[in-house]
Amino acid sequence: MPLNPPTPSTPAPLAGTLKTLLLRGLLAGLIAGLLAATVGYFVGEPKVDAAIAIEEANAATEGSHHAPGEPTAGHSHGDEGHSHGDEEEALVSRTGQKFGQFLALGLSGLAFGAIFASVAHFARRHTALSGPKLAIGLGVAGWAAIVAVPFFKYPANPPAVGDPETINDRTLLWVASVLLGLAAVGAGVYVYKLLRGQLDTVRLIAGVAAFALITTLGYVLLPGVDEVSADFPPSLLWQFRVASLAVSATLWAALGLGFAALTEFAGRSTRVRSEVATAG
Amino acid sequence: MAIAHSPSRTTDSLATVLVTVGVVLLALLTLYLVGFDQGAISRSGMFMHELMHDGRHLLGVPCH
Numbered sequence: 472m473p474l475n476p477p478t479p480s481t482p483a484p485l486a487g488t489l490k491t492l493l494l495r496g497l498l499a500g501l502i503a504g505l506l507a508a509t510v511g512y513f514v515g516e517p518k519v520d521a522a523i524a525i526e527e528a529n530a531a532t533e534g535s536h537h538a539p540g541e542p543t544a545g546h547s548h549g550d551e552g553h554s555h556g557d558e559e560e561a562l563v564s565r566t567g568q569k570f571g572q573f574l575a576l577g578l579s580g581l582a583f584g585a586i587f588a589s590v591a592h593f594a595r596r597h598t599a600l601s602g603p604k605l606a607i608g609l610g611v612a613g614w615a616a617i618v619a620v621p622f623f624k625y626p627a628n629p630p631a632v633g634d635p636e637t638i639n640d641r642t643l644l645w646v647a648s649v650l651l652g653l654a655a656v657g658a659g660v661y662v663y664k665l666l667r668g669q670l671d672t673v674r675l676i677a678g679v680a681a682f683a684l685i686t687t688l689g690y691v692l693l694p695g696v697d698e699v700s701a702d703f704p705p706s707l708l709w710q711f712r713v714a715s716l717a718v719s720a721t722l723w724a725a726l727g728l729g730f731a732a733l734t735e736f737a738g739r740s741t742r743v744r745s746e747v748a749t750a751g
Numbered sequence: 752m753a754i755a756h757s758p759s760r761t762t763d764s765l766a767t768v769l770v771t772v773g774v775v776l777l778a779l780l781t782l783y784l785v786g787f788d789q790g791a792i793s794r795s796g797m798f799m800h801e802l803m804h805d806g807r808h809l810l811g812v813p814c815h
Contacts, residue, residue: 489767493774508806515809563801575785575806582778582785589771618811627811630804641813642787711808718809 483738485595485602491737492588499729500584501577507722508576515714516569518629521707523565526631580722587613587726597664602738603731610727612656615682618719620652621645624690627715629708634698641696651689658685786812 485492563571591609598605625645633641659682666674699708763771783792785803790796807814 489770511806511809516805519805519808561801562796562798563804567802568805571802571804572806572809575803575810578781578785578803579806579810582781585774585778589775592771622811625811625813627808628814629808630814633813633815635815638813638815645811645813715809715811719811 483601484599485591485605485734486741487734487737489588489592492592493585495730495733495737496584496586496588496591497581498584499726499733500580500582500587502580502729503584503722503725504577504580505573506725507580507718508573510721511572511576511714511718512569514717515711516572518707518711518714520565522629522631522711525703525707529631576718576722580726583613583617583722583726584730587730591730602734606731606734607727610723610730612660613726614720614723616652616656617649618652618716618723620655620686620689621648622712622716622719624648624651624693625696626712628699629711632699632703632708637696637698644693644696647693648689651686651693655682655685655689658682786810 487495587609591605594609595602595605600608625641625648659678662681663674663678666677669677780792784799786807789800790798793799804814
């Protein structure tokens with residue numbers, strides 16, 4: 472609480488040098504990425520496998536249509552990998568891709584952790600929040616901006632959904648939706664700060680309303696994408712999207728909570744040290 | 752970083768700002784490699800792209 476001076480029982484604002492924060496962010500991010508990949512391994516991979524099986528079945532029927540008797544290029548069977556191009560052999564086997572997921576999410580976690588720490592470094596002077604609370608707030612804001620706002624406009628799709636011809640357009644639209652998410656969260660925080668002196672609930676309602684307004688505006692302006700073919704199982708699509716949300720929620724929850732926990736550990740150890748110093 | 756004055760809690764030295772900008776750019780490059788690169792920067796052909804295929808789908812990045 473801002474009215475009370477910081478005492479050992481109330482957590483202090485986020486302290487530490489930029490380097491400390493960056494190391495904390497990288498550690499929390501790496502842990503978060505590996506946790507998210509573990510969730511992805513058990514929850515997401517079965518759905519990816521099922522989608523690839525459908526993709527290969529479709530390719531096999533199309534392939535026999537084009538070149539009867541010839542094996543279909545680029546879409547191999549069994550435990551061989553899933554491949555984008557028209558190469559004869561998959562570059563990475565399915566097993567490799569399942570472990571490659573840990574690399575992808577570990578690297579993403581490290582990157583998000585570094586950005587998280589940089590934002591925390593600049594955000595801490597504009598808030599009276601304690602270090603752990605600022606970290607949790609940044610985790611929620613990051614998930615809302617980078618995952619939730621894009622997801623509900625352009626949801627995650629399993630393999631076999633999506634036209635390869637439109638990949639560049641879809642990528643640009645998805646990046647635009649991430650920028651929309653960042654703008655919406657920024658607008659919410661700005662309005663919340665603007666109403667200093669008002670009741671807390673009023674500020675919160677106005678902030679959430681600003682976030683919702685910007686998000687809605689963007690959703691209306693951005694074009695829709697609907698490339699799910701009629702024969703793709705809807706339940707598999709739903710399960711894959713839930714798995715994707717579980718992975719991203721794990722990533723951001725672990726990043727925010729991990730950063731908060733490391734901050735509190737660091738605060739406790741310095742406090743103990745200073746108490747020992749004053750007692751002695 | 753040879754800074755003569757003690758760093759203030761309210762203003763950053765130019766070095767700190769530059770370090771932050773560098774770190775964020777490096778992080779964005781990493782995210783690009785995971786999400787979008789098809790060998791353009793990693794010079795690995797499609798290998799890295801294929802290796803991180805499942806993670807990209809689960810992160811919700813558009814893919815083929």
